[in-house]
Structures are given as C-alpha cells and as structure tokens.
Amino acid sequence: MLSPYYLYKANRNLVDNYKEETEMNSRIKKVIIGTTIASSIFSFTISNSFANFTQHKVVAGDTLWKISQQYETSLDELYKINPKFVSNSSLLVGDVVNVPSKVVTYTVKTGDTPWTISNSFDITLQQFMSFNNLKDGQHIYPGDRVIIPQKISSNQNNNSNTQSNINYTVKSGDTPWTISNAYKISMNDLLSFNGLTQKDFVYPGQVLKIPSQTQQSQVQNPPIQHNPTMPPPNTSTPQKTFITHTVVSGDDLWKISIRYGIPFSELLQVNGFKENHIVYIGDKINIPVYNIPVKPTKGAQFGELLDWWTEAQYVVPINKTFKIIDFNTGKEWFAKRTIGANHADCEPLTAKDAAIMKEVWGGNFSWARRPVIIEVDGRRLAASASSLPHDIQYITNNNFNGHFDLYFLNSTRHVDGKGDPEHQKNLLMAAGN
Incomplete structure (x- = not known):
C-alpha cells in the first residue's frame, strides 16, 4: 500500500497540470481542486500532536525538504502542522513555516511559579510564558502540566555580544524588556538603538535592531515620554x-x-x-x-480620570476587589482584578454579580463597551467595561467562565498594544468629558 506521502506526490502532478491550464486560459490564481485533493489525502493525518512548535522564516533557497533536514524532522510532519502548504508547497522569501519543537512537560509542584520553573530549566521567562499561553501576573497551580521548550542554542539566538547588525522580528507577547533580556543587553540600549522610549509599544512583525556589544551604551538614552489621550484634570502627580x-x-x-x-x-x-x-x-x-493623588471630578456622578500606566494600575492592582456601577443604569456589582497588564482583566466575585452584569448588558454577555464607575478605597474612578467572558479564569462557581476587560485612560489591548477608541470614549463619558 502506498504511503500518504507518495499518494500526495502522485496526485501533485495532476494538481500542477490543472493549475497551469487554468492560469493560461482564465488567469484564475486560486485553484480549488488542489486543496480538495490534498485535503482528502491528508485529512486523517493532520492533528494537534505537533501543536508545540517554533517558527522558521524562509530565506532564499529554502524548500520544505531543506527545512525538514535542518530541523531534523520529516517532510510529513511539516505538512501536518503547516496544512496551508499541502496544496502548494512553493515557498516565498519571508514565509513562516512552523517546525516541531522538542519539548518536555513538567507537573507543577507546591511553591512553583513561572519564574522558578523557567530558571530551573535555564530558559527565559518569556519563552516559558509564550509556550504556555500565560500572561504577566498569572498563577499556576500544583498538578498543572506545563510545557518546557527546548533551550535555544547560541547560533539560533544570534547573540548580540558577538555579532552586529542583527535584526529581530517581534513576536506576539514580546516587549522591549523581554527582548533585551533574551539578548542579554540593557533595555535602554535596545530602546535607544531603535529610537523608542519606555512608553512605546512593539508589535508582532515589527523588526528591531539588536546592538552589538561595541554599540551598546554608545547611544543617548531618550527621555521617558508619556502622551495621554487628554491631559489629567489637574497637575497633581503621583x-x-x-x-x-x-x-x-x-x-x-x-x-x-x-x-x-x-x-x-x-x-x-x-x-x-x-x-x-x-x-x-x-x-x-x-x-x-x-x-496617587485624588483628582477633582466634574460632579458627584462622575469619576476621576486616572491614567492606566502611571496611576490606575496602582489604585486597582492585581487581587484588588471593588464595586462597579453601570454609568447609564446605576446597577452595581462586585468584581476582582485577577490579571492584566495593558488593562485590567477582572472577574465577577459571585454568581449573583455575574447575573447583574448579564442583566446590564441586556441579557447576554458581549464585547459591547459601557461606561462604568469603579468604587475602590473610597474613590470613584472613570472606566469602561465589556462583559464577554474569555480566556483565563481564577474565580470558580460564579457562572462566569473567564474574565472581562476593564479599561482606564490610555489602557491598550493585549493583542497588539493599541488603544481601543470605544473604551476611551466611554471612560471619558464616565469622567464627564
């Protein structure tokens, strides 16, 4: 019996001939039959068995075969975790190919944290967090199974202490701090070399220059800048x-x-x-x-307008419990900030609180943004909330499977570091602006 790979090769010629004829006659560039034939051949082999992988960026001369040899894997395994190449195995410079990563699993013990585990296995904290889809401040618990990625070798790291003109492509979850730690350089050197400040974000796909050892500390450190959406109500500073x-x-x-x-x-x-x-x-x-000084408000019904980065995240830290008041209806419920870095990720304390939230959003949890007032430690803060439960959950038995988002002035999205105009509009409303 022929293996799936040889069946694929046998049918590949048919697909190529059909594509050439179609392109000549009608210039149609999307050939559906190729995907149909290939998916019927490989449908039983595509699985999540290689869900843990690293990424290879295609350079001139690369083929899937060469990449499989480079990473000591099989061509069939590459197709399993890169189904988009099944119908067309041609590679272009800049394409990203997923390659199986050699990993081990570890069972969390009492006292373990992401930091202690990453240190034990001599990998960076960012590598560990990224491979396990963890966020800054997230807890792990005894009995959890976590992934330990293979330590990146020095030639894969392109260590900046011995080379110059190194370019690094930012990946999801990267920050200037994690990148500078991975390359063992100071964050100020990395920022200065790329014309960034400590308040700037980096985005997936962005290319940063990694200074060599001789280039480090030879550039002037830029001043810390902060440009809020609008100026605070007064000049009081934290x-x-x-x-x-x-x-x-x-x-x-x-x-x-x-x-x-x-x-x-x-x-x-x-x-x-x-x-x-x-x-x-x-x-x-x-x-x-x-x-954080208490700022005057536009009236008793409004909240203080606090900047997330310099003020609000310290007034509402992780594990803080507070009351939320819907600005339009006056309905109240209690919540807790359980995680979140770019904005506050929160959970209703009880099932009763979750039920009130659901009622406020018209009977269904959703991404719709609403202006809210946060009452915490005798203060009233202007904010904006959505209600759809998603991602990580810490509080159980509250009929809310995940957390919801809470934004303050200049809070940003976790996914891309960009602001959310609708949230900003709502919180300004809650501040009386």
Whole structure:
C-alpha cells in the first residue's frame, strides 16, 4: 500500500497540470481542486500532536525538504502542522513555516511559579510564558502540566555580544524588556538603538535592531515620554516611595510582585535585578509604593480620570476587589482584578454579580463597551467595561467562565498594544468629558 506521502506526490502532478491550464486560459490564481485533493489525502493525518512548535522564516533557497533536514524532522510532519502548504508547497522569501519543537512537560509542584520553573530549566521567562499561553501576573497551580521548550542554542539566538547588525522580528507577547533580556543587553540600549522610549509599544512583525556589544551604551538614552489621550484634570502627580520586604521561606520575585501589586518588570528594575535573579531568606527587596493623588471630578456622578500606566494600575492592582456601577443604569456589582497588564482583566466575585452584569448588558454577555464607575478605597474612578467572558479564569462557581476587560485612560489591548477608541470614549463619558 502506498504511503500518504507518495499518494500526495502522485496526485501533485495532476494538481500542477490543472493549475497551469487554468492560469493560461482564465488567469484564475486560486485553484480549488488542489486543496480538495490534498485535503482528502491528508485529512486523517493532520492533528494537534505537533501543536508545540517554533517558527522558521524562509530565506532564499529554502524548500520544505531543506527545512525538514535542518530541523531534523520529516517532510510529513511539516505538512501536518503547516496544512496551508499541502496544496502548494512553493515557498516565498519571508514565509513562516512552523517546525516541531522538542519539548518536555513538567507537573507543577507546591511553591512553583513561572519564574522558578523557567530558571530551573535555564530558559527565559518569556519563552516559558509564550509556550504556555500565560500572561504577566498569572498563577499556576500544583498538578498543572506545563510545557518546557527546548533551550535555544547560541547560533539560533544570534547573540548580540558577538555579532552586529542583527535584526529581530517581534513576536506576539514580546516587549522591549523581554527582548533585551533574551539578548542579554540593557533595555535602554535596545530602546535607544531603535529610537523608542519606555512608553512605546512593539508589535508582532515589527523588526528591531539588536546592538552589538561595541554599540551598546554608545547611544543617548531618550527621555521617558508619556502622551495621554487628554491631559489629567489637574497637575497633581503621583509620588513614589519605597518600603522594604524581607524575603521569607517560599518567596520569589514573581510572588512578591503579585503580593504587592507591582508589575514584575518594575520590581526587577527598581532593584537592579535581572530576570533570573535568585532571592534568599533574609534578603531586602525594595517595593515601590505609589501615592496617587485624588483628582477633582466634574460632579458627584462622575469619576476621576486616572491614567492606566502611571496611576490606575496602582489604585486597582492585581487581587484588588471593588464595586462597579453601570454609568447609564446605576446597577452595581462586585468584581476582582485577577490579571492584566495593558488593562485590567477582572472577574465577577459571585454568581449573583455575574447575573447583574448579564442583566446590564441586556441579557447576554458581549464585547459591547459601557461606561462604568469603579468604587475602590473610597474613590470613584472613570472606566469602561465589556462583559464577554474569555480566556483565563481564577474565580470558580460564579457562572462566569473567564474574565472581562476593564479599561482606564490610555489602557491598550493585549493583542497588539493599541488603544481601543470605544473604551476611551466611554471612560471619558464616565469622567464627564
């Protein structure tokens, strides 16, 4: 019996002949029959068995066969995780080919965090988070099964300490901080070399230049810039002070950042730590504490307009519980911020709270944005919320399978780092603007 691969090769000529004849006669560039024949041949082999993969960017001279040899895999395996090439195996420079990644799985034990696991396996925290679809601040629990990606070799990393003129294509989940850590360079050098500031975002597909060791620290660090959608109501500025945390048994930097509601990257920065820094019992850790001034509002029914990056994320930190008031109907429910970096990802506390949310959105959870007021620690903040449950969930038995999005001034989307105009419009309404 012929293997699926030889059946594919036998039918490939038929497909090519048909395509050539069609292109000559009618110039039609999409040939449906190729997909139909190939999918009937391979339908039983395409699976998720190679769901964990890395990506290869096609260069001149590449073929699927060469790529399979380069990554020590079979051509059949490449077709399984790249079904788009089944009907047309031609590659163009710049195409992305998924290649199987050699991975192992690890069962989370008591006391484990993403940071401790990534350090144990000598991989970057960003690699671990990306392979397991985790977000900044997310918890993992004993018994969870996580993926440990194969450590990238030095020749794949294109280490910037020994080479110059290296280009890096930004992937989903990347930030300037994670990229600079992966290449073992300072974040300021990376930002300066690419004309960026600490408030700029990077986007999937964007190409960044990685400075060589001789080029590092030779560029002027740009000033930190912040351009809010509109100016704050007054000139009061947040004040940052510090307290000291003494490390106890079971602590690591990840847990400490969650406990104090401080972004992990900021905790590293203020202490001068690198991502793989180990803390020991008795160590003293600087914890930034933000005093966010109360701003005047346009009236008792409106909320303070707080910038997400410099103010709101510290007033509503991870694990904070608060009341939400729908601006248009006055209906109230309670929620908790359980995760979120670019905006607050929240969950209703109870099934009753979820039921009130559903009622506010007309009987169905949805992505529709609504202006809301957040009551927290005696303050009223202007915000905008959607209600559709999605992605990660921490609170159970609340009849809400996931979390919902809560936006403040200048909050952005996680997927692309861009602002959401409808959310901004709503929160400005809640602020009386």
